[in-house]
Amino acid sequence: MKFLDTTIITFSETQVLTLGQLLLGIVLLILAWFGSVLLSRLLANRILTKTRLKQDNVAIIQKILFFAFLIFITMMVLTYLNIPLAAFAFVSGAVAIGVGFGARNIIENFLSGWILMSERPIRIGDVVDMDGNLGSIIGIGHRSTMIRRNDGANIVVPNSQILESKLINWTLVDPNIRTSVRVGVAYGTDLTLVKQLLVEATQSINEIIEDPKPLIVFEDFGDSALVFDVFYWVSMLCGKEMRQIRSDLRFAINQAFNDHGVVISFPQRDVHLHMVNDSASLDNNNKDMELK
Template sequence: MQELLSKPLFSIGDKFDVTLSQLLLAILFVIIAALFSHYFSRFITRKILAKFKLAEDNLVILKRLIFFILLAIITVTVLSFFNVPLTAFAFMSGAVAIGVGFGAKTVMDNFISGWILMSERPVRINDIVEYDGHLGRVIEVGNRSTMIRRIDGAHMVVPNSSLLQANLINWTLVDPNIRTSVRVGVAYGSDVEKVKEILETVLKEHESVIDDPAPSVIFEDFGDSALIFDLWFWASVGAVRELRVIRSDIRFNINKAFQEAGIVIAFPQRDLHFKFDEKSSFPITISDQRNSSKPQDKGEE
């Protein structure tokens, strides 16, 4: 066994022979170096760099840089300690080149795209984005792919190259403020000035609705069964779910304020008018008239 481990596998020039034991020890220590670099970089970012209150995506970049720098330093040191020059692995260059050319093109494309995403930062961790018709929050930007948590709780794993080339909508790229709207319809005959005043008060009293830009109440249209109002406002949110909660809270407050003010939230309703012939018990004309009279049970449009 000793003879097998000490037997030269190949020679580099005329002065150096690489034995099996040297090669195995070098590979073992490189693996240990990778594990050490991973845990040490995570310790540095969580215990030391996190105290500087850096953004989470910046911490990810620093952690990744520390990992690769440590791995490179330890690898070179270990190989030098065992007298294994880097040229000892020159014989692998041909196989690596073939692998990159045929099988690793997509992997390298995603890897480089991941570094571009982290450097240019069109997408950051905790950003609310819309990708391929799905709305969600970015929870991780990895070397190969980016993970997005959708509003329904499912996780989307998107290749970095696809994310970089797609028409991506980032709702919180510049700031955490998102513009949204709530629509409500009131019965015909309602005091529209009073309706506008109530809606403006509801927006003003909600803590998540920001004052600049100021919210606005728009008398949108005369609908078939209702006078339609749109509430446009900007809200500061930290997650996709918060935006839905804000809109829900505003609808609750509108319903309560309208009930207290005696304003009816309209719903579609029809009146049918039958006209009978004097000689027949069957109607000869039927007229259909839509209105929005006061319902027995109030509800949203």
Template sequence: MIEALKTTAFTLGNEVTVSWLQIIYSIVFIFVAWYASRLLAYLIVRKILSKTKISQDTKAIIQRILFFTMLIMVVLSVLSYLGIPLATFAFISGAVAIGFGFGAKNIIENFLSGWILMSERPIRIGDIIEMDGNLGMVIEIGNRSTQIKRNDGAHIVVPNSQVLESRLINWTLHDPYIRTSVRVGVAYGSDVALVKRLLSEVMADHELIQADPQTVVVFEDFGDSALVFDAFFWVSVQSGREMRLVRSDVRFKIEQRFNEHGVVVSFPQRDVHLNVTNADQLFRQPGAQ
């Protein structure tokens, strides 16, 4: 069996002869080296660099560069083992590249877009972005696609070329703070200065609301049934809480503080006017004289 595998599989010119056994060894070596390269790159980045203050997206870039560097070394080692010079692939690689370029245009485009995203970093791993009405966190920027985890837990896989070309909002590009707001309406006749003070106190007492930038309380409008106030405040995405949960906490505290000081949260009111002239016809019983 071994002697049969040592027979010639193909020759290149008059000097290079490749046997079936060499091809089998090369294939096994490539598969083993592929997984070993991924594991080694992961261990170097996650175990060694985890003690440093390098950001997650920088670690992903380093891991990817290490993996492809080791992969190139594997390919060169296989070619050297087979005794095949690189010049042999000059013409073949050109023809293959042209055909591969036409047949896998989207794959190459997404691959290059992924490297652009990782180098220019308009988005980074851990950023909160809004794209096509979806708000979520970037959890991975891969070779072909970017994974976004929405607030409801769903994972969205977006091709890198679409991420690069589309308009998106990066809420945490320069800092980890996101501004949000809570609206409340109080009854007419309420002490507006007291309402503003209570809202400011609620924001100042909340442990997740940032003192800088400062909370802003705005008397927004004279509504149909309420005096409308908006409280704008900043929360760090690194707090680990969703914005809707933070706003819910703020509303609970506002309700409690308003009750303590006798401030009434407004509700819709409607006045019904009856025509007194026709009131007797409205309430007259059937058959009455």
């Protein structure tokens, strides 16, 4: 095993880096990486179980602990191998060249990840809408953010795109949102009864919030219907999609209207036919047609 004593770098007369030391250092750094991951997860889980911190706060603490452990263990390894930090000056130059020739996006996403964790425009568990993709945040990593869509698909979005795009966070400040359902009834319907039935329909849906109360608006005199809008508030954290809640409300409204004889209007048109009974006019029309 004499080849392990081969000198690779000479720092001074008393400090040299041999092949064996280099291989040992690489192995120790790999172990340091996995050890840091394990220790940070164990401590983060202990913090999560013993405190009332939210999951996104614990995730930030875990990342800080990971880098702290990694730096500490790395310094210990370098000290153990008797390698001065100045020996890695050339590595810094190589990294700088790599950043200039292709690692810019990686560094940008890495820094964006720390900005997301410090400013916290999004948090784990938030319901967001990005480019029409509605889902919840399930993880914020060093390079990318994981969004789980309502259909079960997982979307991996680079952190820089999260900061640069127009992302809607439905639960950043308040998880409650307002939505509406529109319905039209036939002319001549008792409007007081319609309003009462609409209120009762909203009360039958458990996901609709009682405060603020649902609002019934007589929106317009339509061409074929008296148009009503039902505005109501729902929590995005209720566990059910908004379109499913709207569907449940429409079912309830339809059932209530059927039970009380209220007709849901539909487009209608009156067609008037004018018959010509004058025989002279018919004869003149026939002559015109013959001449043509």
